[in-house]
Amino acid sequence: xxxxxxxxxxxxxxxxxxxxxxxxxxxxxxxxxxxxxxxxxxxxxxxxxxxxxxxxxxxxxxxxxxxxxxxxxxxxxxxxxxxxxxxxxxxxxxxxxxxxxxxxxxxxxxxxxxxxxxxxxxxxxxxxxxxxxxxxxxxxxxxxxxxxxxxxxxxxxxxxxxxxxxxxxxxxxxxxxxxxxxxxxxxxxxxxxxxxxxxxxxxxxxxxxxxxxxxxxxxxxxxxxxxxxxxxxxxxxxxxxxxxxxxxxxxxxxxxxxxxxxxxxxxxxxxxxxxxx
Ligand SMILES: CC(C)(COP(=O)(O)OP(=O)(O)OC[C@H]1O[C@@H](n2cnc3c(N)ncnc32)[C@H](O[C@H]2O[C@H](COP(=O)(O)OP(=O)(O)OP(=O)(O)O)[C@@H](O)[C@H]2O)[C@@H]1O)[C@@H](O)C(=O)NCCC(=O)NCCS
Ligand SMILES: Nc1ncnc2[nH]cnc12
Numbered sequence: 001x002x003x004x005x006x007x008x009x010x011x012x013x014x015x016x017x018x019x020x021x022x023x024x025x026x027x028x029x030x031x032x033x034x035x036x037x038x039x040x041x042x043x044x045x046x047x048x049x050x051x052x053x054x055x056x057x058x059x060x061x062x063x064x065x066x067x068x069x070x071x072x073x074x075x076x077x078x079x080x081x082x083x084x085x086x087x088x089x090x091x092x093x094x095x096x097x098x099x100x101x102x103x104x105x106x107x108x109x110x111x112x113x114x115x116x117x118x119x120x121x122x123x124x125x126x127x128x129x130x131x132x133x134x135x136x137x138x139x140x141x142x143x144x145x146x147x148x149x150x151x152x153x154x155x156x157x158x159x160x161x162x163x164x165x166x167x168x169x170x171x172x173x174x175x176x177x178x179x180x181x182x183x184x185x186x187x188x189x190x191x192x193x194x195x196x197x198x199x200x201x202x203x204x205x206x207x208x209x210x211x212x213x214x215x216x217x218x219x220x221x222x223x224x225x226x227x228x229x230x231x232x233x234x235x236x237x238x239x240x241x242x243x244x245x246x247x248x249x250x251x252x253x254x255x256x257x258x259x260x261x262x263x264x265x266x267x268x269x270x271x272x273x274x275x276x277x
Contacts, residue, residue, distance in 0.1 A: 012067035023056035034250035055104035062091030085138035134164035175267035201225035214257035
């Protein structure tokens with residue numbers, strides 16, 4: 001009998017697969033403090049796990065087209081940046097159509113969109129090229145008074161745009177090293193991912209938290225995340241107790257670290273990039 005020959009995926013398709021996998025793995029990871037996970041809705045009335053999955057899947061064509069645009073233009077420059085901006089805005093519309101108007105993955109479209117395009121350009125300098133793209137000014141981008149823009153003005157916070165322009169320091173300097181360290185300590189994959197999320201939360205100026213709970217909420221998030229890691233991480237009993245306390249505190253403040261969740265997805269995407277080439 002002849003073996004069935006499966007369609008061989010293109011590089012753009014493989015990268016889109018990895019971006020969507022990263023979003024689904026982030027959503028499924030549990031127990032995340034005050035975020036949507038397998039246990040429930042965290043600090044969100046309008047989100048649930050099924051919606052996060054549907055949203056992630058709706059973004060596959062956008063990630064594929066972003067990677068294809070990068071392959072077509074072949075270099076970092078304004079034409080590619082503006083093509084990504086247009087695709088990102090279309091992707092946002094697809095997401096909103098899927099979720100009935102709920103913002104599930106705006107920050108993830110931005111971070112993973114840039115990283116997917118950068119990975120298609122050059123597998124070795126992904127965060128550097130993503131930063132170079134983020135530094136270019138898209139002439140067609142609307143400038144709405146987003147939550148991020150409001151807290152940037154109120155508190156001078158460094159939001160999603162600057163995180164990308166600096167080459168994703170929360171991912172490169174915090175999330176990825178912690179993911180690998182916890183794996184080496186045999187924490188188990190789910191705990192290693194939780195530890196990576198917590199490492200990102202220790203220093204991030206998450207504009208979602210700032211918008212909902214102000215600087216006090218942000219300090220609670222950063223200190224609480226550090227306390228889990230200091231106690232030995234999410235694989236230890238002491239760390240689990242601190243994680244539970246952090247969940248309770250953030251829920252009481254209605255503070256959801258959605259920006260940190262997006263950056264965990266970015267971390268998981270970079271971590272598994274090798275297999276895509
Ligand atoms: C350049 C943009 C990133 C716009 O940025 P800006 O800061 O102006 O806009 P926001 O929409 O407020 O923030 C972007 C999202 O980024 C995530 N985020 C927050 N802090 C950080 C951080 N420090 N570093 C990285 N990422 C961060 C976060 O996304 C998550 O939260 C979303 C829910 O947020 P929000 O709507 O505020 O939620 P709620 O409080 O729940 O709302 P209510 O229920 O109260 O109404 C969730 O989606 C997560 O993803 C921020 O929200 C960029 O987005 C942009 O320009 N987009 C236009 C399209 C484009 O050009 N794309 C380019 C593609 S390459
Ligand atoms: N798991 C999650 N819960 C709430 N907001 C998010 N934004 C991105 N991932 C999220």
